[in-house]
Amino acid sequence: ATHPLALAPVTAPESSADAFVADFLHSLNFDRGVALSASSANDRYFALAHTVRDYLMARWLEDLRRQKQSQSKGVCYLSAEYLLGRQLDNNLLAGGLADIAEEALASCGISLDDLRQHEVEPGLGNGGLGRLAACFIDSLATLGVPSIGYGIRYEYGIFRQTFVEGQQVEQPDSWLSLGSPWEFARPEDAQTIAFGGRTETYDDEGVTRSRWVPGWNVQAVPYNYMVPGFQNGRVNTLRLWSAVATNAFDLRIFNSGDYEEAVRAQTFAENISKVLYPEDSTPQGKELRLQQQYFFVAASIHDFLDNMLAEGFDLSALPDRVIFQLNDTHPVIAVPEFMRVLVDEKKMEWDAAWAITRQCFAYTCHTLLPEALEVWPVDLLGRLLPRHLEIIYRINEEFLDAVRARYGDDEMRIRNMSIIAEHPVRSVRMAYLATVAGARVNGVAELHSQLLRDKVLGDFDDFFPEKFTNVTNGVTPRRFLRLANPELSGLITEAIGDGWLTDLERLRELEPFAEDSGFRAAFGEVKAANKRRLHEVLRARDGFEVSDGHLLDVMVKRLHEYKRQMLKVLHVVSTYEGVVSGRVPAAEVQPRTVIFGAKAAPGYTMAKRIIHLINAVGSVVNSDPRLDGRLTVIFPPNYDVTLAERVIPAADLSEQISLAGKEASGTGNMKFALNGALTIGTDDGANVEIRELVGDENFFLFGMSEPEVSESAARGYRPSEFYQEDAGLRAAIDLIASGAFSRGDRSVFEPIVSNLLYEDRFMVLADYASYIAAQERVDDAYADQEAWTRSAILNVARTGFFSSDRSIRDYIDRIWHTPPLA
Ligand code: 26V
Numbered sequence: 001a002t003h004p005l006a007l008a009p010v011t012a013p014e015s016s017a018d019a020f021v022a023d024f025l026h027s028l029n030f031d032r033g034v035a036l037s038a039s040s041a042n043d044r045y046f047a048l049a050h051t052v053r054d055y056l057m058a059r060w061l062e063d064l065r066r067q068k069q070s071q072s073k074g075v076c077y078l079s080a081e082y083l084l085g086r087q088l089d090n091n092l093l094a095g096g097l098a099d100i101a102e103e104a105l106a107s108c109g110i111s112l113d114d115l116r117q118h119e120v121e122p123g124l125g126n127g128g129l130g131r132l133a134a135c136f137i138d139s140l141a142t143l144g145v146p147s148i149g150y151g152i153r154y155e156y157g158i159f160r161q162t163f164v165e166g167q168q169v170e171q172p173d174s175w176l177s178l179g180s181p182w183e184f185a186r187p188e189d190a191q192t193i194a195f196g197g198r199t200e201t202y203d204d205e206g207v208t209r210s211r212w213v214p215g216w217n218v219q220a221v222p223y224n225y226m227v228p229g230f231q232n233g234r235v236n237t238l239r240l241w242s243a244v245a246t247n248a249f250d251l252r253i254f255n256s257g258d259y260e261e262a263v264r265a266q267t268f269a270e271n272i273s274k275v276l277y278p279e280d281s282t283p284q285g286k287e288l289r290l291q292q293q294y295f296f297v298a299a300s301i302h303d304f305l306d307n308m309l310a311e312g313f314d315l316s317a318l319p320d321r322v323i324f325q326l327n328d329t330h331p332v333i334a335v336p337e338f339m340r341v342l343v344d345e346k347k348m349e350w351d352a353a354w355a356i357t358r359q360c361f362a363y364t365c366h367t368l369l370p371e372a373l374e375v376w377p378v379d380l381l382g383r384l385l386p387r388h389l390e391i392i393y394r395i396n397e398e399f400l401d402a403v404r405a406r407y408g409d410d411e412m413r414i415r416n417m418s419i420i421a422e423h424p425v426r427s428v429r430m431a432y433l434a435t436v437a438g439a440r441v442n443g444v445a446e447l448h449s450q451l452l453r454d455k456v457l458g459d460f461d462d463f464f465p466e467k468f469t470n471v472t473n474g475v476t477p478r479r480f481l482r483l484a485n486p487e488l489s490g491l492i493t494e495a496i497g498d499g500w501l502t503d504l505e506r507l508r509e510l511e512p513f514a515e516d517s518g519f520r521a522a523f524g525e526v527k528a529a530n531k532r533r534l535h536e537v538l539r540a541r542d543g544f545e546v547s548d549g550h551l552l553d554v555m556v557k558r559l560h561e562y563k564r565q566m567l568k569v570l571h572v573v574s575t576y577e578g579v580v581s582g583r584v585p586a587a588e589v590q591p592r593t594v595i596f597g598a599k600a601a602p603g604y605t606m607a608k609r610i611i612h613l614i615n616a617v618g619s620v621v622n623s624d625p626r627l628d629g630r631l632t633v634i635f636p637p638n639y640d641v642t643l644a645e646r647v648i649p650a651a652d653l654s655e656q657i658s659l660a661g662k663e664a665s666g667t668g669n670m671k672f673a674l675n676g677a678l679t680i681g682t683d684d685g686a687n688v689e690i691r692e693l694v695g696d697e698n699f700f701l702f703g704m705s706e707p708e709v710s711e712s713a714a715r716g717y718r719p720s721e722f723y724q725e726d727a728g729l730r731a732a733i734d735l736i737a738s739g740a741f742s743r744g745d746r747s748v749f750e751p752i753v754s755n756l757l758y759e760d761r762f763m764v765l766a767d768y769a770s771y772i773a774a775q776e777r778v779d780d781a782y783a784d785q786e787a788w789t790r791s792a793i794l795n796v797a798r799t800g801f802f803s804s805d806r807s808i809r810d811y812i813d814r815i816w817h818t819p820p821l822a
Contacts, residue, residue, distance in 0.1 A: 049181035079327035083125030085641030094228035123157030141229035150300035153240035166615030212387035220299035319359035474804035504803035555655035556597035597639025656681035702774035
């Protein structure tokens with residue numbers, strides 16, 4: 001670092017369109033090896049990405065150096081998922097390069113917009129949890145918090161969804177097939193990750209110690225991704241791990257002369273980071289999934305300890321240097337790994353190690369569904385990670401001793417609080433381990449955090465109330481307002497300046513503009529333009545023709561029964577049935593286009609049936625002339641971040657209709673409100689906070705409250721009573737049962753119908769009447785466009801609270817206590 005050239009990379013390239021052209025052409029020629037005249041669009045996209053990368057590089061190198069050098073406390077965000085979305089636009093915006101790049105490319109006769117379309121989004125997440133992690137690393141960089149995101153570089157992300165005769169068919173998402181211009185492999189920073197084997201005790205100068213004698217190992221190779229802050233000169237790192245076979249492992253087998261076995265072993269190792277599990281909410285207890293979890297957290301912990309701490313660092317000071325934030329239970333195996341390192345490898349006393357560990361971890365819970373809480377069978381965990389199981393047992397023993405000391409021999413309580421469940425199979429309850437080990441436990445919206453304390457983790461709240469806190473989720477305004485909705489962003493900036501991009505509460509200053517008819521007209525124009533833009537996308541992407549002048553009603557999120565896409569289907573079917581039965585003249589139907597977007601977990605049969613039903617209803621409704629084109633249902637396949645960025649800014653109505661007490665937060669709900677859609681929703685998750693902020697008169701509330709749901713369940717819920725008593729509901733369900741949407745074949749949707757009538761776990765029928773009434777209020781409200789637009793503006797103005805910058809500030813204040821930028 002003393003040679004003068006050592007400083008060269010930390011000088012940013014000159015920012016002018018001409019310099020940009022030179023860099024772009026250089027990259028095209030020397031990175032891609034093609035002349036401009038011979039280049040493909042993909043070549044140009046790569047060259048552009050490399051050019052943008054180069055501009056950010058100086059800042060990145062500087063931040064890497066600073067983070068390593070500074071002795072201040074940093075955040076290691078541990079997440080099995082990052083649903084990043086496309087990178088090019090985000091990095092252009094963050095680097096302040098969008099205009100220069102556009103001008104530079106134009107001078108070469110290239111349209112930036114064309115190149116954008118060539119980026120395959122990295123879909124390394126399932127839904128809300130993964131997208132939240134992506135928003136959080138954006139905000140961490142923008143706020144300049146010393147931090148690093150750790151995760152897995154899945155070779156295949158969330159599957160690509162196609163429909164064949166209306167049914168979901170999954171295709172592999174080979175997002176890396178053309179390579180990724182945004183990643184930097186760092187094979188020299190690889191970690192060796194061990195698995196299997198056994199434990200033993202040994203005599204260490206008179207002290208009996210335990211150690212792990214692993215059976216096999218793999219290499220974890222990190223890939224770094226830039227995470228630029230918004231125009232603040234900061235660039236953080238996302239470090240994703242990829243599995244490869246270790247040489248030692250290969251050699252042993254090669255020496256035995258078994259070539260096929262050696263290749264098999266390689267495949268075995270590389271399987272670990274091969275594919276993202278597309279299950280969302282229902283853990284399957286698959287061994288490979290536990291391997292993935294341990295693989296990435298062990299690599300991350302060792303990476304941090306090896307690379308971020310100075311030589312000879314005093315480990316007892318760890319709590320002043322790091323907090324590991326556990327994004328749900330997926331990374332919780334980090335806790336026993338950390339203890340193993342401190343006790344077995346660093347030879348620390350158990351109590352001292354535990355005191356440190358308890359300060360270095362915090363846990364975020366993202367669910368309320370009991371079946372979504374991860375448990376690992378003890379026999380599986382013990383086979384894969386025998387030493388970790390011993391450590392978990394000891395943590396549990398000491399914890400239960402403390403519980404006994406407090407409550408006496410209350411065996412019921414002990415059984416309920418044990419980290420080890422005995423039934424149906426002996427298993428480790430990962431949420432309990434995280435709660436016992438974490439310095440803090442947070443839910444993701446006020447209601448959710450309250451329900452965690454009252455119900456899911458009630459005994460733990462009683463035992464350590466000081467641990468529990470709330471951090472309401474948020475979304476990054478850079479991606480979901482500025483990039484997704486450039487026209488609205490322009491209008492906002494014209495009205496109040498651009499401070500909102502990093503201080504979203506300033507959207508409040510828009511409130512008076514709701515009363516300004518000129519502003520309302522401009523706002524309405526933006527919405528109309530966004531709809532036209534969406535129509536073009538849907539035409540080009542899927543061949544849909546969408547009518548103008550419709551209320552655009554959108555429900556996009558994972559397909560899950562608790563989210564109740566079924567309720568939306570019943571609303572569509574009931575509108576359709578009203579017209580075809582002759583009870584309602586078509587002319588009285590408010591023209592609506594209903595857009596669905598949803599992937600179902602491949603093994604979730606009921607969810608897939610509901611997808612089939614939506615498509616079936618769509619094809620009947622859309623082609624029935626009696627509707628006079630006033631009701632359209634479209635379901636573009638493969639809803640992803642890229643499509644979200646097009647759909648959300650165009651929406652008039654946001655459907656957030658989960659059964660109260662089931663949706664932990666929701667984050668789509670926030671994105672819609674920020675883009676000026678009105679919400680029809682239940683009192684669930686962050687809907688509660690959205691409604692409080694925007695005001696009752698700007699939100700369509702319906703359905704039971706959480707306490708009402710609990711009461712109804714306790715009394716014994718009988719859905720068929722609602723069917724019997726509500727003629728409209730009966731007609732809609734009967735129409736589905738009749739085979740009207742399945743060419744007369746009554747068997748196709750029979751499982752959906754009988755589930756609704758005799759089980760209906762998520763109380764669709766109980767909330768039906770209230771939902772329909774709320775939709776009637778929507779129709780009435782939409783008829784008065786001035787009033788509707790006024791409400792839409794107020795939704796934008798009053799939802800600045802939902803910036804992920806605010807969420808991160810709350811994490812800092814309530815959990816991390818990390819100092820701001822160094
Ligand atoms: C669970 C599992 C189980 C094993 C297989 C893979 C897998 C992947 C994800 C999950 C967790 C699902 C929990 C989740 O995504 N929760 C959502 O988190 C959002 C961000 O906090 C929140 O807005 C949503 O309400 C909540 O459903």
